[in-house]
Amino acid sequence: MIPDSSRVDPAISRLPPLRETIAAHGLDARKRLGQHFLLDLNLTRRIARAAAPLSPGTVIEVGPGPGGLTRALLLEGATRVVAVEVDRRAIAALEELQKAADGRLQVVEGDALGMDLAPLGPPPRRIVANLPYNVSTALLVRWLHAADDVADMVLMFQKEVVDRLVASPRTKDYGRLSVLAQHVCTVQRLFDVAPSAFVPPPKVTSSVARLTPRPLGNRLADLRPLERVTAAAFGQRRKMLRGALAGLFPDPVSVLTGLGLAPTARAEELTVAEFVRLAGVLDK
Numbered sequence: 001m002i003p004d005s006s007r008v009d010p011a012i013s014r015l016p017p018l019r020e021t022i023a024a025h026g027l028d029a030r031k032r033l034g035q036h037f038l039l040d041l042n043l044t045r046r047i048a049r050a051a052a053p054l055s056p057g058t059v060i061e062v063g064p065g066p067g068g069l070t071r072a073l074l075l076e077g078a079t080r081v082v083a084v085e086v087d088r089r090a091i092a093a094l095e096e097l098q099k100a101a102d103g104r105l106q107v108v109e110g111d112a113l114g115m116d117l118a119p120l121g122p123p124p125r126r127i128v129a130n131l132p133y134n135v136s137t138a139l140l141v142r143w144l145h146a147a148d149d150v151a152d153m154v155l156m157f158q159k160e161v162v163d164r165l166v167a168s169p170r171t172k173d174y175g176r177l178s179v180l181a182q183h184v185c186t187v188q189r190l191f192d193v194a195p196s197a198f199v200p201p202p203k204v205t206s207s208v209a210r211l212t213p214r215p216l217g218n219r220l221a222d223l224r225p226l227e228r229v230t231a232a233a234f235g236q237r238r239k240m241l242r243g244a245l246a247g248l249f250p251d252p253v254s255v256l257t258g259l260g261l262a263p264t265a266r267a268e269e270l271t272v273a274e275f276v277r278l279a280g281v282l283d284k
Contacts, residue, residue, distance in 0.1 A: 058121025
């Protein structure tokens with residue numbers, strides 16, 4: 001049952017509707033920033049609840065826009081929210097919410113692609129965000145590299161991105177992102193969100209996913225060799241591995257046969273664990 005927001009946080013419940021905030025600050029969604037605003041409080045609170053518990057540590061939100069999901073995080077009990085926003089118009093729009101949050105909300109102006117997570121707040125750190133479409137994959141890969149600093153992530157992407165995140169070998173959606181994400185995290189698709197939920201509506205359905213980093217002993221400490229192997233293999237995915245990996249290994253056939261892998265296999269046939277073994281050889 002959703003708690004009564006007027007009891008949970010009367011100051012936030014008295015804020016003007018998000019549409020009024022958008023109009024007051026001229027906060028029209030901009031395509032170059034990949035912006036699609038989520039205004040339905042029932043839906044944003046569903047996303048916030050999927051990331052529970054929110055009270056310990058720090059909740060990091062990227063691309064809050066007018067603050068729809070930010071309000072939901074605060075109403076669902078987050079005690080410290082750090083909202084990272086690159087659009088200066090949204091910074092101004094969030095000021096009222098920041099005052100109503102009574103010290104629980106910090107707004108940071110800047111590009112999340114260039115930010116480290118640890119300085120944003122004490123652990124456990126949870127990232128909860130309706131990600132800008134144009135940088136969502138780049139942000140996720142950055143955070144996979146910083147998995148030691150994250151307890152979990154509840155993120156909204158275009159549905160096709162989540163299809164890739166959860167894809168299995170020998171399927172059309174299985175690729176580099178599948179391998180990287182599934183090696184670092186357990187990945188769970190939570191629910192889809194129709195285009196009509198956004199302002200303006202995107203042309204595609206969105207999906208919310210939860211990614212929980214595996215213990216350090218169960219994943220590579222350095223992802224770069226795995227990135228290089230998957231980039232080479234899936235960059236020419238119709239090629240046999242003996243050809244696709246020729247730029248990485250002097251004798252890819254020997255490497256593949258030494259690992260019990262068929263040189264004539266193609267990238268989509270290898271499991272995540274087999275790619276990790278290949279990365280181990282490259283790392284040496």
